[in-house]
Amino acid sequence: PAGWAWVRLDHVCDVSGGIQKQGKRRPVKNKFPFLRVANVGRGSLALGDVHQVELFEGELDRFRLQVGDLLVVEGNGSPDQIGRAAMWRGAIKDAVHQNHLIKVRPTSAIDPQFLELLWNSPNISAQLMRVAQSSSGLYTLSTSKLNRVEFALPPLAEQQRIVEALEEQLSRLDAAAASAAQALRRVGRLKTASLASELVGVSQRARLKDVLASPLINGRSVKTMEGGFPVLRLTAIKEGITDLGEFKAGAWSAEDARPFVVTKGDFLIARGNGSLKLVGKGGLVGEVRSPVAFPDTMIRVRPDVGAVLPQYLSLVWGSPEVRKQIESRARTTAGIYKVNQRMLEAIEFPLPSIERQQEIVDRQESNESALKVARTACRNALRRGDSLKRALLRKAFEGGVVPQDSFDTSAADLLVRVVAERAAQPKAKRTRRTTAKKAAVPRAATPADPAPQPTP
Known part of the structure; x- marks a missing residue:
């Protein structure tokens, strides 16, 4: 649209990393609030559990968060969570952030709320997924990759009008999504309550290691190779079952x-998993029509069917009692929660007789058919709402939600001002981490401009 300009992120923001938590950072004397990956959602911050970190001379001024800063998650095991971000609104004084969060500080050319909405839109998410590298199942970004993200920048006054229009529409979509999510939780609670009622009075308990036909084993990591032997993806584990159709061709022989x-x-x-709620989730393998192996991101349990029915194990593994044990044992590294064989072997659960297990399985499977209908309806509503939200955001950041005003100061003029402001700033001392480089003023956007194609 008229008055807009294609820009890179480093044209309008300063991008920098955070603090690596090491032994010397144990909070003792100069301790300050320390935001982690777990605190940052997509467009929201969870500040109920904020850690502390020790800072040294001069570091607070360097790393202190300012109102309007955007915190971007650097890495995640789930591709759709790559680069999720939230704006810092100053809820905690003198807060800093870890190195697995990237700080994006807007200049005077871009409204912080506009930046937050834009960053969590499909326009940016698609770019981030293209440039994120995968290492051992962890997709990662960097300050240099963020600097190269491209988008169309409207005049500042139009940015503010877009924010106002989006907040009104998004609040309605969020309210509808909250209602659908609440209904879905009720369905889940019905299933949980039904299983709990079946287990009332069951006094016998067992640990997982007591009911194994063979020891737990981890899968194997294999690269993708066309024509290779099939290996499951982590996404194959779904709500107590394993979808054997979710696989890739692996670089190994039969x-x-x-x-x-x-x-x-x-x-x-x-x-x-990047989510504590998903780590340790299990899926039962049903009929195997074509051979397929499991990867290193999974642990195989082969139950002793004389002690526990596989269907019963699948049911009880998703119970709140078992989930509580798993989540309390899971450990986090670089934003990924993990469990190991030793942790899983110690998980305890109620273990009635085989006959009673079969009765429980039969009743739960009968209930599941009705619950599945309700669950599907709720999820369809959530998907429709998400599609509407994505379409609205895409349209907004292409100039289709609010009218343009020829009296607005153009984006190109704003960028000239930013270059002048940066040139007038005192030269920063050199550090080991590189920050955003000074960039030339980009050309103005025209209706014929193609969509930006970021450099990988």
């Missing part, structure tokens, strides 16, 4: 894969 091929009745557990 003989190499043989120790990791799944069979009916196996129970696969997710070793790690």
